[in-house]
Amino acid sequence: MTYKHLTTRELTLIADFWYQGTKAYRAAKLLQRSQETIYRVYRFLNNGKTIDQYLQTYQRHKRRCGRKQTQLPTIEVNYIHAQIKAGWTPDTIIGRDEHPISCRY
Structure with a gap:
């Protein structure tokens, strides 16, 4: 299930x-959200903070979610660029097994 x-x-x-x-449980039902999500915001507001502060914190944390960017070694990047210049498609480059690519799957 995605968030x-x-x-x-x-x-x-x-x-x-x-x-x-x-x-909070009534708000969760009306908004069709998880109760824990609503309770989390309620607890934040109960601590004397504002919804603007919650939004800033939420957006800062939201930027960290998702898949991390993959860094290929320079040798692999050069190999891929050379094959693309030769007219190869990305799936052909990876599927050849001529040169190992570290992020194949």
């Missing part, structure tokens, strides 16, 4: 629910 990040609109609604005193 769907909170939008600014959803965060604003969660903050409004918190200010109104709406229980």
Whole structure:
């Protein structure tokens, strides 16, 4: 199951629910989100912080998620560039087994 990040609109609604005193489980049901997601924002607001601070922290952490970028050794990069200049397609270059590529799969 993939994670769907909170939008600014959803965060604003969660903050409004918190200010109104709406229980987190009710807000979760209305927004069709996990209760833990709503509780996490509620706890942040209970600590005296603002929704703007939560959004900044959330976006900073969100940038770190996902697949990390792969760094190929210079030898492999040069080999790939040479084969592309020769007219080869990427799947042909990797499938040849002539020269090992470290990030094949």
